[in-house]
Amino acid sequence: MQSSQPIGVFDSGYGGLTVLKELVARLPQYDYTYLGDNARAPYGTRSFETVYHYTLECVQWLFRQGCPLVILACNTASAKALRTIQQHDLPLIAPDKRVLGVIRPTTEVIGKYTKTGKVGILATRGTVLSGSYPIEIEKFYPSIDVFQQACPLWVPLVENNEHDKPGADYFVKEYMELLKAQSPDIDAVLLACTHYPLMRDKIARHLPAGSQLIVQGEIVAESLADYLQRHPEMERRCSRNGQLRCFTTDSAEDFDSHASIFYGKALQSTHIVLP
Known part of the structure; x- marks a missing residue:
């Protein structure tokens, strides 16, 4: 067991911060790790195969950060990638982890x-x-x-x-x-x-x-609260230090300058390179 097992929140860019804001407001006790794939945004015009490939890469990165549960805070990723990841990939790569969407x-x-x-x-x-x-x-x-x-x-x-x-x-x-x-x-x-x-x-x-x-x-935040209540085995795995870490595949400076617009207050992010 890792000491830090944050809830992962993924979006193609900044938009998922509007969901993250509500998650933190509703469930502030948990740790969260947010990943924005800003370098490849927007996802809305891309093919199913491309969105699936990008989303899976980001989910796997969040798994490597210790996240036992990942929320796809992106409608396009939830629409084009979630089902395949849940049904095909998780049983093979991380049968003990879960990925949920917003739809x-x-x-x-x-x-x-x-x-x-x-x-x-x-x-x-x-x-x-x-x-x-x-x-x-x-x-x-x-x-x-x-x-x-x-x-x-x-x-x-x-x-x-x-x-x-x-x-x-x-x-x-x-x-x-x-x-x-x-x-x-x-x-x-x-x-x-x-x-x-x-x-x-x-x-x-x-x-x-x-x-x-x-x-x-707010709907997604309430749904997550209900999910954790119904799945105590997952809830126990999510660490509770009230910490938030943000990462972006593009410029951290650009991410930070936009983040407050979506999140409501300033955030500091770290740039990452996906393998």
Whole structure:
């Protein structure tokens, strides 16, 4: 047993910090190790095979840091890589470790947010093309109709710190109008990308009348708390020193300058090179 066995949190870049923020707020006693694969971001436009390959490399790196449990705080990685890693790779490389995503916890509760049974999904093109949200929602709420809208320009706007500027309004309105055109009865809209909460206020201004905006971070944090309670054998393995370490595959200076935008306060990261 290693003395430090942090919960690993992985994202293709900065967006997962919005999930990490909620995990730490809900479960501050645990240690966390965050890895952002900023050098190869964004994942949203990449193929299934590429996202799977990149995600597996990062998960294995987190395993080597002692993490017994890894959260894919990235919708694209959860959509394109999680199932294969869980079913194919873990039994071979780390049968005693676990990898969880952000899609399943969200789809388990999404029915609580809609009265009309019409749900909108705002996501990257990769997540939309994967069909993961309609497939998972069907399992829990077969009567819900799902309407997806890819928003390929939103992540670049956030990554370049343009998301809160007037120029972003045009692209927010454009994608929201496309979503609303799919059904006039949408009354719940999910931000199915961890970057999108930074544009929450702009998005909210274009919501269908009377609809709710669903943000994943708190849902994922509550789901993790429930998971650890239901799996005491895993909970006991997670070290509790309240420590957070952040790593990036790109410039640590760049990561640190952006991190506070997503996390809410300054972070210090370390650059790593994946083998």
